[in-house]
Amino acid sequence: MDIPFEEANELVKGFNTGCDNVPGHPRIRASHTDRVLEFLEDELCSADLEQIGPKLWWFSMHDRANISPLHRQHVKNRTIIVTEESRLHLVWYYDRIFIKPLPKYLLSHAFWKTFLSTNRNEKLNERKDRIRRAALGFLRTYYFLIKHESDFIIARENNIPLIPSGTTWDQFCAISSQFDRITDDDTNIRYQYGEIRLSRLNFYAPLLLGRSTYHRVVGQYRDYFKWFYAPVVFFFALTSLMLSAMQVGISVEEVMASRRGWLLWEVSRWFSVLSMLGTTLVVGVLAMVFMLKYAREWVYAFQSRRRKKRGRSVC
Known part of the structure; x- marks a missing residue:
């Protein structure tokens, strides 16, 4: 697919390569083809996600429709954060999700025909193909993000302007209704997936990207070390409880040796034993719950990937 919508x-409208700038970007002259293609690569392509593309099923369902509409993002109590980085588009982190606004140049038929359609220059075609596949995948995400008029209203709010001003609901429906025709074969591998969890990207970044994080969420040391407070306090509380129980057990043996306080000896002895057993049980249950949840997610990921491969083989 070259151009995903009709003129x-x-x-x-009215884009002219010879005398115009890139729509929405007055600094970029449309007459400089190499400069425009370089700009489009920076704007639309994500080298990191393309690099780890074969492993994206580790992080998300292999389903292009795994994208919640904007109203649903509010239902999930997520704050919509506007980003201009394509690598963060539809990446979510706890109570926030990053969304890249719909650029004007992707809504111009003449712009697509000039810069994103194939021509006789094979070297340029390879470069254009990478950009076009990223652009088609990006456009398709808006078919799922804005499905209702309420989504459209949210997209036009002043603090999150996701679509060009002046666009009406009917106009948007007319152009976006054709985005559903874009298939996975038309897009790059990143956009064969929907939303991706940032915490997982950061967790696997050292293994897949060779760096500490995919995207650093906090910039202050205080905020960084704050995440360690809860597990450290939990660990010390368990250790303190175990040591206290052991200390009680040792003291009980001393009482037994002096042959005084048999009732106190019985109560203290059993209390120390039960405290240690209870602590061990709590830790064991928490570890088991974590492993079960982790295993269930991997089982679901394998099943989803198997269904996807089976569907492709049938086609």
């Missing part, structure tokens, strides 16, 4: 439905 009659374009939202940015």
Whole structure:
């Protein structure tokens, strides 16, 4: 697929390569093809996600439709954070999700025809193909992000302007209704997946990308070390409880040796034993719950990947 919408439905009209700038970016002259393609690569392509593309099923369902509409993001209590980095588009972290606004140049039929369609220059075609696949995948995400008029209203809010101003609901429906025709074969591997969890990307970044994180969420040491407070306090509390129980047990043996306080000896002895057993049981149950949840996610990921491969083989 070269151009994902008809000229009659374009939202940015009158683009002229010879005398215009890139729509929405006055600093970029449209007459400089190499500069425009370099700009588009920076804007739309994500080298990191393309690099780990074969492993993206570790982080998310292999399903292009795994994208919640904007109103659903609010239902999930997620704050929509506007980003211009394509590598963060549809990446979510606890109570926030990053979304890249829909750029004007992707809504111009003439722009697609000039810079993203194939021509006789094979060297340029290879470069354009990478950009076009990223652009098609990016456009398709908006078919799922804005499915209802309420989503459209959210996208036009002043603090999160995700679509160009002046666009009406009917106009957006006319152009976005054609985005569903974009298949996985038309897009790069990143956009064959929907939302991706940032915590997992950060966890596997040292293994897959060779660096400490995919995207650093906190910039202050205080905020960074704050994440260690709870597990450290939990560990010391368990250790303190175990040591106290052992100390009680030793003291009980001393009482027994002096042959005084048999009732106190019985109560203290059993209390220390039960305290240690209870602590061990709590830790064991928590560890088991974690392993079960972790294993269930991997089982689901393998099943989803198997279904995806089976569906492709049938086609």
